[in-house]
Amino acid sequence: MLFNTSEKILESSLLSNPTELASYGNRVLKASEKLISTLVKPTDTNYSVSFTLAAVEGKVFMVGPNITLEKVSQLEMKNSSVDIDLIGIAKNNNETRSAAVAFMSYNTMENLLKPDFFNTSNDTVKTMMSTVISATLPKTTNTKLTKPVNFTFKHIREFNPSGSLFCVYWNISEWIVDGCSVLKTNSSYTVCSCDHLSTFALIMQTSHSPESTSQLDLLNLVCVIVGLVFFSLALLSFTYCRWSPRVNNVARINICISLLLAHLLFLLTQQFLSVIRPQQVLCAVISGLLHFLFLSGFVWMFIEAVMLFICVKNLSQISSRKREVLSSGILCVIGYLVALAVVGVSAGLVHEGYGSEHCWIKMDKAFIWSFLGPVCVILALNMILFICIVITLNSTLTKLNAEVSQMKQTKIMAFKTLAQFVVLGCPWILGFFTNGSKVLEILFLILNSQQGTFIFLIYCVLNNEVRQQYRKFFRCLCCAKEH
Known part of the structure; x- marks a missing residue:
């Protein structure tokens, strides 16, 4: 009677204030949990009871000290099910050696606990893809979980392949993702894994303007492919062209290698995401590898900034004495070992932090800072070094080239400054300010x-020696065609 009354109140409710909706929703949840806990009765083996009403479905499963089952099967309802290690929880209750789980599925709770309470970007549409469910351990002394709990949600609305699915739980006033992740999904259902019990739901986030998103995806695809082509051309030039012994290209070569592999892997992953994402282990491995490649790229950008600063400071390329200190072997150890150490520590401490919806680092539990933290430090140092390089170089060129055309010098200086700004990764700072701004997002992407x-362009096209070698190569190629 109480459940059905709550349903009628829910249907006729004219509440519109978010605070009132959340408050009433919390009261309904608490009352429901108290009501269903009265169905828990002591048992020596196992016992279950279930009910189905218009407003809510409920099921209670109890185990006692003399249970003969090795595992409790899934507790199933019309649109959802739960898989919980109830026997393991009972064994941890040393005094009673018993436990009970109460599982409820609310058919219209989304009218109160709206998907808009999921506080993410405002430029998206949030859709409730499942019924709201609740799982508790009533009249159980030790409620610590022995294993993560898996929930299977049947999609109650049409699945949008371009949308992002989130397993969320209700935290008094909002839906949040902490401690929950998607194990696998298809067009019909999604399996979520959570490390705690609460009230859960499945929310899909989609863009307001699918046309704009598709255009941005196309621009991203074109830009990444163009970037990959020039990374490859730069690597070929560094490998096959003859360079002055005073020039140390080791940082530039490894920037190209790291970012070429990172962008290529990321591009392939996103193109085949529907195939890769259900394979949770593969998805986690890819996200860990991307973490390593992008981080190593940033470390190499920092090494390049330091070497460039030393070069400009000494008004020449690094001397042979300095090259012994900064040998290629030592630089490679620094460039890759730092990134490997960060990824290794991150994976060791929070191994479940890898394998998000897009096979990248998960945003929950602040694990994303295992990437953003080192990146912020490197970007800050690179910006400082870049400013010092520009000031020093400008002062030096003004003194050395007083008779050279200032207009020509200014144009070349401006272009090289902009190019070096990009090479050192400084535009990545835009990533912290792109939220809601399409212009900044496009600029960041390009x-x-x-x-x-x-x-x-800087180290190959604008290098006289390299240009001469290219000319000789093309001449030989033309001669070979004529013959």
Whole structure:
């Protein structure tokens, strides 16, 4: 009677204030949990009871000290099910050696606990893809879980392949994702894994303007492919062209290698995401590898900034004495070992932090800072070094080239400054300010996908020695065709 009365109140409710909706929803949840806990009765083996009403479905399963089952099967309802290690929880209750789980599925609770309470970007549409469910351990002394709990949600609305699915739980006033993740999904259902019990739901987030999103995806695809081409051309130039012994290209080569592999892997992953995402282990491995490749790319950008600063400070390329200190072997150890150490520690401490919806680092539990933290430090140092390089170089060129045409010098200086700004990764700072701004998002996408292009232009196209070698190569090629 009480459940059905709550349903009628829910249907006729004219509440519109978010605070009132959340408050009433919390009261309904608490009352429901108290009501269903009265169905828990002591048992020596196992016992279950279930009910189905218009407003809610409920099921209670109890186990006692003399249970003969090795595992409790899934507790199933019309649109959802739960898989919980209830026997393991009972064994941890040393005094009673018993436990009970109460599982409820609310058919219209989304009218109160709306998907809009999921506080993410405002430029998206949130859709409740499942019924709201609740799982508790009533009249159980030790409620600590022995294993994560898996919930299977049947989709109650049409599945949008371009949307992002989130397993969320209700935290008094909002839906949050902490401690929950998607194990696998298809067009019909989604399996969520959570490390605690609460009230759960499945929310899909989609863009307001699918046309704009598709255009942005196309621009991203084109920019990344162009960047990959120029990364490859730069690597070929560094490998096959003859360079002055005073020039140390080790940082530039490894920037190209790291970012080429990172962008290529990320591009392939996103193109085949529907195939990769259900394979949770593969998805986690890919996200860990991306973490390593992008981080190593940033470490190499920092090494390049330091070497460039030393070069400009000494008004020449690094001397042979310095090259012994900064040998290629030592630089490679620094460039890759730092990134490997960060990824290793991160994976060791929070191994479940890898394998998000897009096979990247998960945003919950602040694990994303295992990537953003080192990146912020490197970007800050690179910005400082870049400013010092520009000031020093400008002062030096003004003194040395007093008779050279200032207009020509200014144009070349301006272009090289912009290009070096991109090469050192400084435009990645835009990533912290792109929220809601399409212009900044497009600028961020273009600049950071074209690091290979600017490396090729500065160190290959604008290098006289390299240009001469290219001319000889093309002449030989033309001669070979004529013969």
